[in-house]
Amino acid sequence: MRNALLLAAAFGLLGAAPPPAPGPARFPAATSAYVGTTRIFAESDAGAQLAGLQIFVGGGLGRQTPSVGGVAALTAECLLRTPVNGVQLRDAIAAGGGSLQYTVDVRSTHFYLEGLAERVPALAALVAQALAAPDFSPGSVAAARALLLARGEDTQSNALATGIEMFRRSYYEGAAGLPLLGTRASLSNVAASDVADFYKANYRRGSASLSAVGHIVPELAGAEANLIAALPEGTLAPLAAKVTAIPEQPPRIVARRDVGAPIVVVGFAAADPGSADFGAMLVLESLLSNAFERNSTTSLGLRERSVGAFYFYDATPASLIFYVNGNRVDPSLAIRGLVVVAQSLAKRPLAADVLRRYKMAAEGTFLSDTVTLADRAYVLGTFGSAGFGNDPVNAALAALDRASAADVQRAAKRYLQRYIVALVLPRQAPSGT
Amino acid sequence: MSRAGAAVLAALLAAAPSAVRAAGGDVPDLGPSVSVGLLAAGGTSIVNPLGGAPVAAIELWYRAPSTGFALKPAPSLARLAAQAVAASKPLVGPGLGSLVNEVGGRLAISVFPDSIEISALVPASNAPRVVRTMTTVFFAPVLSDDGFRAAQRDVIQEAALETFNPETLLRDAVFGELFSNGPEHYPPLGGPKQIAELSENDVRAFATRAFRSQNAVLVVSGTVDPSITGSAAPGRPAEEAAREPEAHAPRQLATAPPEPVQKAFDLPAGGYGWIGPPIADEREATALDFIADYLFRPEGGVVSRELNESDPDAFVVGQFITLHDPGVVFVAYAGKRIDSVRAAVDRGLAGMHKPLAAQAFAAARLAFEYNLLHELQTPVELADNFGWYAIEGNPAYAPGAGGRGGAYFKAADSLTPEFVAATADKYLSVPPAVARLGPQNKPEATK
Numbered sequence: 001m002r003n004a005l006l007l008a009a010a011f012g013l014l015g016a017a018p019p020p021a022p023g024p025a026r027f028p029a030a031t032s033a034y035v036g037t038t039r040i041f042a043e044s045d046a047g048a049q050l051a052g053l054q055i056f057v058g059g060g061l062g063r064q065t066p067s068v069g070g071v072a073a074l075t076a077e078c079l080l081r082t083p084v085n086g087v088q089l090r091d092a093i094a095a096g097g098g099s100l101q102y103t104v105d106v107r108s109t110h111f112y113l114e115g116l117a118e119r120v121p122a123l124a125a126l127v128a129q130a131l132a133a134p135d136f137s138p139g140s141v142a143a144a145r146a147l148l149l150a151r152g153e154d155t156q157s158n159a160l161a162t163g164i165e166m167f168r169r170s171y172y173e174g175a176a177g178l179p180l181l182g183t184r185a186s187l188s189n190v191a192a193s194d195v196a197d198f199y200k201a202n203y204r205r206g207s208a209s210l211s212a213v214g215h216i217v218p219e220l221a222g223a224e225a226n227l228i229a230a231l232p233e234g235t236l237a238p239l240a241a242k243v244t245a246i247p248e249q250p251p252r253i254v255a256r257r258d259v260g261a262p263i264v265v266v267g268f269a270a271a272d273p274g275s276a277d278f279g280a281m282l283v284l285e286s287l288l289s290n291a292f293e294r295n296s297t298t299s300l301g302l303r304e305r306s307v308g309a310f311y312f313y314d315a316t317p318a319s320l321i322f323y324v325n326g327n328r329v330d331p332s333l334a335i336r337g338l339v340v341v342a343q344s345l346a347k348r349p350l351a352a353d354v355l356r357r358y359k360m361a362a363e364g365t366f367l368s369d370t371v372t373l374a375d376r377a378y379v380l381g382t383f384g385s386a387g388f389g390n391d392p393v394n395a396a397l398a399a400l401d402r403a404s405a406a407d408v409q410r411a412a413k414r415y416l417q418r419y420i421v422a423l424v425l426p427r428q429a430p431s432g433t
Numbered sequence: 434m435s436r437a438g439a440a441v442l443a444a445l446l447a448a449a450p451s452a453v454r455a456a457g458g459d460v461p462d463l464g465p466s467v468s469v470g471l472l473a474a475g476g477t478s479i480v481n482p483l484g485g486a487p488v489a490a491i492e493l494w495y496r497a498p499s500t501g502f503a504l505k506p507a508p509s510l511a512r513l514a515a516q517a518v519a520a521s522k523p524l525v526g527p528g529l530g531s532l533v534n535e536v537g538g539r540l541a542i543s544v545f546p547d548s549i550e551i552s553a554l555v556p557a558s559n560a561p562r563v564v565r566t567m568t569t570v571f572f573a574p575v576l577s578d579d580g581f582r583a584a585q586r587d588v589i590q591e592a593a594l595e596t597f598n599p600e601t602l603l604r605d606a607v608f609g610e611l612f613s614n615g616p617e618h619y620p621p622l623g624g625p626k627q628i629a630e631l632s633e634n635d636v637r638a639f640a641t642r643a644f645r646s647q648n649a650v651l652v653v654s655g656t657v658d659p660s661i662t663g664s665a666a667p668g669r670p671a672e673e674a675a676r677e678p679e680a681h682a683p684r685q686l687a688t689a690p691p692e693p694v695q696k697a698f699d700l701p702a703g704g705y706g707w708i709g710p711p712i713a714d715e716r717e718a719t720a721l722d723f724i725a726d727y728l729f730r731p732e733g734g735v736v737s738r739e740l741n742e743s744d745p746d747a748f749v750v751g752q753f754i755t756l757h758d759p760g761v762v763f764v765a766y767a768g769k770r771i772d773s774v775r776a777a778v779d780r781g782l783a784g785m786h787k788p789l790a791a792q793a794f795a796a797a798r799l800a801f802e803y804n805l806l807h808e809l810q811t812p813v814e815l816a817d818n819f820g821w822y823a824i825e826g827n828p829a830y831a832p833g834a835g836g837r838g839g840a841y842f843k844a845a846d847s848l849t850p851e852f853v854a855a856t857a858d859k860y861l862s863v864p865p866a867v868a869r870l871g872p873q874n875k876p877e878a879t880k
Binding site (some may be wrong): 046047050090091094114116143147297298303304368372 | 466483484485486487488516519520528529530533534535536537538539540541542554555556557558559583584587590591594732733738741742745746796799800802803806807810811812813836837
């Protein structure tokens with residue numbers, strides 16, 4: 001029971017002279033407004049020299065059908081390749097003093113436009129042009145497909161990404177569990193007409209939302225309205241991914257990949273943002289990330305860590321994963337320790353000093369992960385859509401600050417007692433593995 | 434000290450950057466929003482208040498050779514010393530690593546050939562405590578046996594992991610070729626074996642000499658007030674601290690065209706290096722930054738875009754590393770079709786000897802200015818920026834200083850297609866240092 005002893009030692013240490021709680025941190029207060037039915041959040045920072053605009057549209061993984069997995073990413077990639085004023089949109093934005101990127105998650109595809117503050121309205125007009133007349137020609141789709149295939153191969157050699165993907169495929173039913181960029185087989189199934197159909201069906205203005213951060217110039221409001229107007233009319237029905245009920249006996253999934261070392265991903269169901277358990281989930285994420293990790297003076301990167309945890313709230317319902325780097329620790333020992341911790345957390349409330357310590361660590365991690373304009377725009381839009389009110393990021397931080405020991409115990413009891421184990425092994429495992 | 438040693442020391446002191454001179458009262462002007470001051474016992478403080486996320490980056494920068502002060506170079510001595518000091522619990526209060534971890538922050542230590550950076554990102558509400566602890570720990574370093582052992586373990590692990598990073602391997606190889614002596618010749622992090630051979634006494638002696646207020650630049654950036662420097666510990670008075678640190682051995686440029694370096698590695702990769710202008714030559718340095726951005730910025734660079742289509746698995750990075758004197762142009766590339774990737778890099782570089790058309794140049798310069806600001810948007814990026822340019826001797830030239838009205842952006846505005854092409858001719862026409870990695874390395878002719 002080495003891990004249980006380590007855990008006890010860690011908890012014991014936590015009782016020593018905790019620093020005073022400084023109260024919840026605060027981002028600049030956000031505002032929200034509507035253009036038609038589209039909600040726009042803004043977090044202004046007049047001292048910034050750039051502005052960022054995150055555009056969320058409904059075309060996420062969850063809207064795909066399994067036979068055309070990857071169509072969400074193909075649609076977004078084609079939009080960036082759409083000719084505007086004679087050059088691809090991505091290049092036109094770069095030449096105009098900005099950048100444009102996209103991310104596909106379960107609920108949405110979100111485009112992030114950033115630029116010199118005074119130029120963002122003009123850059124947004126270029127994006128609106130592409131949204132109004134996207135290029136889904138076979139040539140554009142073929143070029144986008146080639147790029148996604150290459151990126152997908154990179155993901156396959158990343159053991160942690162593979163393990164997370166395995167858990168998600170097992171937990172989420174249907175399209176929500178599909179690989180973000182599709183697979184070689186599914187991408188080859190996607191025709192140009194599928195991409196056009198996906199766009200028409202899912203990029204509906206009534207289900208879009210925007211978030212703006214940084215130095216927001218007055219002209220941006222008009223540009224945002226034009227962006228929304230460029231999207232097809234209509235509203236999507238709400239999307240909630242169907243999930244598999246996790247059985248009491250933990251399912252185990254095993255895959256072999258070209259990875260350097262084994263990795264284990266343990267996946268749990270998790271509370272959605274906006275729910276009463278949200279703050280407690282952040283505490284649990286922090287606790288699972290830190291309680292088992294070896295002491296290191298400098299912060300450890302992903303590849304250096306023995307274990308870690310991520311709370312994913314890009315899908316409804318959300319999930320939480322705990323991973324073990326088999327290159328650094330014995331996975332079976334770590335998982336045994338995890339089970340002991342999960343049971344202990346469900347049985348008794350955390351001591352006040354322990355709770356304070358992990359809340360502080362959770363808040364620090366959240367803030368450290370939310371410093372770029374892109375990250376700030378993402379959490380602003382995501383929490384805005386999750387029902388955190390008009391000032392959603394500060395409301396989320398306040399929810400963390402309010403989380404009590406009883407909340408953490410309840411969340412541990414509700415979410416951490418059943419799990420799915422995904423094991424990624426190197427193709428040629430060393431003897432004894 | 435031998436006569437030769439004294440002569441070397443005198444030459445190096447004469448060439449030392451001016452950042453430390455700021456401690457004597459020569460405080461640079463970094464624009465209206467940035468406060469520059471002097472620390473109680475000497476050294477410079479720079480505070481850059483920002484809006485946005487309620488966090489603060491707190492950094493200490495020191496100018497000291499990565500290989501130590503002795504005539505015999507000890508690669509990784511600076512890195513190990515910084516880690517050991519951060520890992521050792523001070524006589525009073527928490528250790529730096531413990532405190533930063535406790536508040537959910539991040540602590541990093543980076544070492545370069547002639548400088549060391551200790552960097553923490555923490556919630557702004559904890560910034561005064563972290564400033565206090567970081568300066569307490571690093572202005573009067575205490576080294577414990579436990580701290581030394583923990584640091585040795587951690588740095589050995591870090592060095593072992595870096596052996597899998599082709600960019601690091603290529604950069605170290607290129608620098609080793611361009612410089613025949615001095616700290617630039619050696620990998621700043623060193624190898625696991627070299628780290629294991631360093632003694633606690635070596636580390637203590639280095640830390641005592643390098644880590645003191647008089648040799649420091651303290652940078653704080655984020656949602657903080659300029660008065661935060663009042664939280665800094667005074668450290669040792671100048672008369673009690675070790676004498677001014679000097680670089681141990683002369684920096685020497687290779688005199689003959691460098692021979693290609695070949696190393697075994699799982700993936701095929703390559704790198705080039707050229708000697709560039711000193712940091713004081715702002716216009717030429719900015720022109721080389723522009724070239725690196727135009728060709729190699731991720732996604733948008735001319736070469737990056739070409740490879741995105743032709744070799745989507747390829748990786749390419751290009752930068753002008755602004756150093757006191759001289760700077761270095763460094764390019765690294767990797768990809769399964771390595772010949773195709775190298776050809777794209779070579780074509781891109783060759784194209785820079787001809788002036789760009791006016792319209793293309795104007796768009797590229799606008800993109801360059803945006804990319805600079807994109808990389809200067811977080812507290813850590815800005816603190817890194819001020820710290821680096823201060824320690825290399827030209828803080829007013831930091832791109833973060835004065836925003837788009839500062840010296841750096843003025844230099845960028847002054848660029849013309851002809852000047853950029855002339856700068857490429859001047860620095861990139863000579864044979865570069867070449868490094869190649871691959872599973873089956875075969876000797877190749879110098880480029």
